Amino acid sequence: MSSSVTTTCRELTELLPAAQTACRLLFQECFKAGIKTIFITETYRSQERQNYLYAQGRTRPGQIVTWTLASNHKSRLAWDIAVGPPHSLYDVTTLTQVGAIARKLGIIWGGDWVGRVDRPHFETRANWKMPAGYKLENQVIVPNSCKTKVEVIVENKPKEEIKLTQTWNPGSPTMKTETENFIAQAVKDGIVQELHLKDLQNGAMTTDRLIGLYITIQQRRSNF
Known part of the structure; x- marks a missing residue:
């Protein structure tokens, strides 16, 4: 997928298969818990884009948005989310609820990190496996815009x-x-x-x- 360092990739298919499945399962379980307004804001991130974001607040104007040059976004194992209306974009209550669900699924939540809390951030390891007792439904709609809500279609x-x-x-x-x-x-x-x-x-x-x-x-x- 061609893009510039200023372009955000929100396509789930740009993640590795394990991360795609983990993300779909997370959104599915959020849907079941009544959380339907969350959406993807970024998936894959090239090293060039990571460098560009790291420079923000350091050698380039703006607020610091990342603390590392080695994000798992560039490894295709991480995704960021946000919250749609009527909540604020990074509503702490909603993100905390999603984080609690992620823990049950063996998904790493940036809100659990010490010192550098990153609540919108989720990632998984390349060898992630679906936990026992869970299954992925046939269709899980994972929005990448606040204009669409999470949806699970069960057949x-x-x-x-x-x-x-x-x-x-x-x-x-x-x-x-x-x-x-x-x-x-x-x-x-x-x-x-x-x-x-x-x-x-x-x-x-x-x-x-x-x-x-x-x-x-x-x-x-x-x-x-």
Whole structure:
């Protein structure tokens, strides 16, 4: 995904698989707890962007926003969140509630750090495994804008039926072409990676993933 040091990446698919699953599970459990207004503000961060942010408040004007040049954001294992209306952007009560849920899931919360508390920050290790007793529902909508709320779509279908419907079926050549053009434009705009387009063209795209891409693209475009 092409971006400049001033551009924030909010795409969940830019994280490593373990972090993607951990983040989705966190949002799912927050939804179940009635916390639905949280959203992603940053996922992957290049070393160049990390250097740029580190300079803020030091060699560049502004308030200090990071204390390290070696953030797990650049390792694709961390994500930041914020809180949507009617709460303040970094509402302490809400972030503390999310942090408590993260602990149960084995996810590291920046609010637990001593000395340099970072409540909006969450990260996981590359070998993170889903804790016993938890499962990820078929669709977990993880917002990257305050304009969308967290949503979990549960489909109570037999495993065989779910397996048959996982791969996206366009229904018609026209629908396939229109969808490919939509994703291709998003790749050209630097919103999603080209691998998504290739998977779509090769028939390896799932319905769940395509819905997530569509929401991500629409949210990013609405923020421009």
